[in-house]
Amino acid sequence: MDLARRLFLGQAARITAGAAFVPLASVAEAGINDQPPRRGGDPEKRYAMLIDLRRCIGCQACTVSCHIENQAPLGKFRTIVSQSEVQSTETGGLAQFMLPRLCNHCDNPPCVPVCPVGATFQREDGIVVVDSDRCVGCAYCVQACPYDARFINERTQTADKCTFCAHRLEAGLLPACVESCVGGARIIGDIHDPKSQISRMIDEHYDELKVLKPEKNTSPHVFYLGMDERFATRPAAVPGLWDVRDHEGQELGYEYAEH
Amino acid sequence: MQSIELIAPRYGIAWYPWAVQYFFLIALSYASLWLAVPGVIFGRENWKAAGRLALLGAVSTAIVAPITLLADLHQPMRFWHFYAYPNPTSWMALGSFFLPLYVGAVVVLGWLVWRNPMRAHANAGGVQGWLARIVPLGQWETPRWAVVLVGLAAVVFSLGVMIYTGAEVAILKARPLWHTEYLPAMFLITGLIGAAGLVVVLNRFSGLRHPRAGDQMLTVILVSLVLAGLVVAGWLAQGLTMNEGSVAAAIDSVRNNPDWRGLAYWNVVVGVVLFLGAGLMEIFGSLRGTRWILGLLALHVAWMFRWTVLMEVQTVARNSAGFQHYAIDPGSQGILGIVGSFGLWLAVVLIINMFVPWRTALGGRDEAEIPSAVQGEPNYG
Numbered sequence: 001m002d003l004a005r006r007l008f009l010g011q012a013a014r015i016t017a018g019a020a021f022v023p024l025a026s027v028a029e030a031g032i033n034d035q036p037p038r039r040g041g042d043p044e045k046r047y048a049m050l051i052d053l054r055r056c057i058g059c060q061a062c063t064v065s066c067h068i069e070n071q072a073p074l075g076k077f078r079t080i081v082s083q084s085e086v087q088s089t090e091t092g093g094l095a096q097f098m099l100p101r102l103c104n105h106c107d108n109p110p111c112v113p114v115c116p117v118g119a120t121f122q123r124e125d126g127i128v129v130v131d132s133d134r135c136v137g138c139a140y141c142v143q144a145c146p147y148d149a150r151f152i153n154e155r156t157q158t159a160d161k162c163t164f165c166a167h168r169l170e171a172g173l174l175p176a177c178v179e180s181c182v183g184g185a186r187i188i189g190d191i192h193d194p195k196s197q198i199s200r201m202i203d204e205h206y207d208e209l210k211v212l213k214p215e216k217n218t219s220p221h222v223f224y225l226g227m228d229e230r231f232a233t234r235p236a237a238v239p240g241l242w243d244v245r246d247h248e249g250q251e252l253g254y255e256y257a258e259h
Numbered sequence: 260m261q262s263i264e265l266i267a268p269r270y271g272i273a274w275y276p277w278a279v280q281y282f283f284l285i286a287l288s289y290a291s292l293w294l295a296v297p298g299v300i301f302g303r304e305n306w307k308a309a310g311r312l313a314l315l316g317a318v319s320t321a322i323v324a325p326i327t328l329l330a331d332l333h334q335p336m337r338f339w340h341f342y343a344y345p346n347p348t349s350w351m352a353l354g355s356f357f358l359p360l361y362v363g364a365v366v367v368l369g370w371l372v373w374r375n376p377m378r379a380h381a382n383a384g385g386v387q388g389w390l391a392r393i394v395p396l397g398q399w400e401t402p403r404w405a406v407v408l409v410g411l412a413a414v415v416f417s418l419g420v421m422i423y424t425g426a427e428v429a430i431l432k433a434r435p436l437w438h439t440e441y442l443p444a445m446f447l448i449t450g451l452i453g454a455a456g457l458v459v460v461l462n463r464f465s466g467l468r469h470p471r472a473g474d475q476m477l478t479v480i481l482v483s484l485v486l487a488g489l490v491v492a493g494w495l496a497q498g499l500t501m502n503e504g505s506v507a508a509a510i511d512s513v514r515n516n517p518d519w520r521g522l523a524y525w526n527v528v529v530g531v532v533l534f535l536g537a538g539l540m541e542i543f544g545s546l547r548g549t550r551w552i553l554g555l556l557a558l559h560v561a562w563m564f565r566w567t568v569l570m571e572v573q574t575v576a577r578n579s580a581g582f583q584h585y586a587i588d589p590g591s592q593g594i595l596g597i598v599g600s601f602g603l604w605l606a607v608v609l610i611i612n613m614f615v616p617w618r619t620a621l622g623g624r625d626e627a628e629i630p631s632a633v634q635g636e637p638n639y640g
């Protein structure tokens with residue numbers, strides 16, 4: 001079976017329980033909120049990313065190189081590695097959990113149909129992009145993405161997000177994050193090509209792969225290997241970073257606030 | 260497993276208080292229009308006083324609402340993209356067509372209704388007389404059928420606006436608190452509460468002080484509050500058993516965030532006070548002089564509901580732990596924007612009031628000329 005189709009069916013099976021929680025899907029969707037046709041890009045390809053968490057050391061090299069490559073404003077990220085300290089309640093043992101986040105280039109992206117002017121669209125090769133000349137900055141797509149993968153870039157005043165570095169892919173280069181990954185944890189490629197590294201890895205690890213928030217029925221195309229189920233949705237964690245306060249209760253250490 | 264989040268970005272809010280202002284004003288507008296239907300469109304004598312006030316409310320808020328919507332865009336000068344590149348799958352794109360149709364129909368309705376009394380001032384001097392000669396576009400009497408036709412068209416477009424504003428938010432599965440069909444119902448009902456409050460406040464501060472209009476609006480507020488209670492009960496009942504979805508997310512937020520707790524208590528308390536106040540006034544006529552306080556409270560309920568839903572929900576983190584911090588900006592993206600849009604609305608009302616004799620529309624009497632018009636209700640200053 002075609003790999004893309006298999007992935008879709010696999011995810012569909014995992015989300016059937018979640019489907020009960022999307023009653024509006026059936027009501028509001030008489031054409032409205034359906035996926036508009038894809039445009040541009042190579043219809044032969046379907047780009048996807050596999051992140052091998054076993055190799056991620058949380059060094060944030062991808063975060064930094066993406067920032068330099070794509071010039072996101074300070075404090076806004078197209079990709080970042082979320083880090084949590086995890087303690088086992090049984091043994092008391094400590095571990096760190098790293099979770100690189102980026103746009104999932106979903107196959108059913110909720111950010112696309114909402115765009116009132118079609119500035120956000122999905123290319124035939126699956127990459128979800130924003131036409132910043134057309135975007136009116138309504139931020140509807142920012143609200144619609146369940147993964148916080150989008151933001152309004154204060155410099156351009158338009159929606160901004162990861163593009164899988166489409167401009168680099170077109171030039172035959174790897175995305176900045178993949179290029180700079182110290183552990184080789186990020187693998188990008190065409191899942192329609194059975195010989196690509198990502199296709200081979202998906203085949204090999206098919207049953208262990210996880211996606212984020214499968215219950216949202218978005219069919220993400222960033223796959224995680226070595227992922228703990230408990231982090232697939234919003235983890236039940238204590239916010240550590242922003243809770244550093246001085247003796248007057250003022251928050252400390254947030255230096256890249258609005259400037 | 261216990262875990263502490265060490266690194267996560269802070270996600271700011273993407274819709275600013277302008278969005279609250281828009282949702283507030285547009286709901287006031289369409290609900291005011293509905294309150295004007297019996298008196299203005301169907302010509303029911305009993306509802307004409309309320310109709311005059313409600314029409315003023317509907318027109319003035321319809322003029323200001325689109326401005327607040329534009330202000331919430333990060334690229335307001337590109338608004339023409341809505342019409343150059345419409346995307347039919349987007350509720351917001353549909354709204355960009357409903358909204359101007361609605362605003363246009365309401366303004367034309369106001370013009371049709373107000374041009375009759377305006378013509379009577381054609382001999383007046385100064386700007387008022389000049390406008391009274393220019394604006395009615397001729398001396399013809401406004402035909403009834405034109406008011407009915409444009410009025411019904413406005414009602415149809417208002418339904419479009421009501422549906423799109425609700426659906427636009429409720430389809431967003433990314434935010435479980437919004438993703439419920441009970442949300443559009445609550446937007447609608449709190450809109451009615453606010454519109455009735457607006458009529459009460461206009462009734463008092465325009466000096467019209469029409470007792471029947473005031474009582475009718477109290478009834479609207481009471482009935483709407485009961486409906487709101489039923490909707491909330493239905494929402495809780497269908498969601499309490501699920502460990503996902505909007506009720507679960509709401510309970511989680513109220514449990515884990517003191518700000519949310521305060522907000523929840525406040526909303527419930529204000530709703531109950533409004534209900535008791537309106538109920539008491541219906542029973543004891545003597546309290547009616549203070550109706551305008553309830554009117555303000557009703558407006559507060561409608562506004563606060565939108566603030567809670569649109570702003571506070573954005574502080575619920577989707578992927579990181581805890582809550583996103585949101586401090587309201589003192590500038591145009593925050594307090595200045597809120598105050599500014601209310602100021603703009605007030606200016607529009609004052610300008611209409613100055614140049615349009617709306618009180619004498621629909622066969623109303625001008626209480627400035629006939630002081631006895633305020634009789635029937637004690638003058639409570």
Ligand code: SF4
Nearest residue numbers: 103104106109111145
């Ligand atoms: S992750 Fe978000 S921005 Fe990316 S395609 Fe999916 S919904 Fe759209």
Ligand code: SF4
Nearest residue numbers: 115135136138139141
């Ligand atoms: S912010 Fe831009 S890309 Fe996003 S929905 Fe609005 S117009 Fe479309």
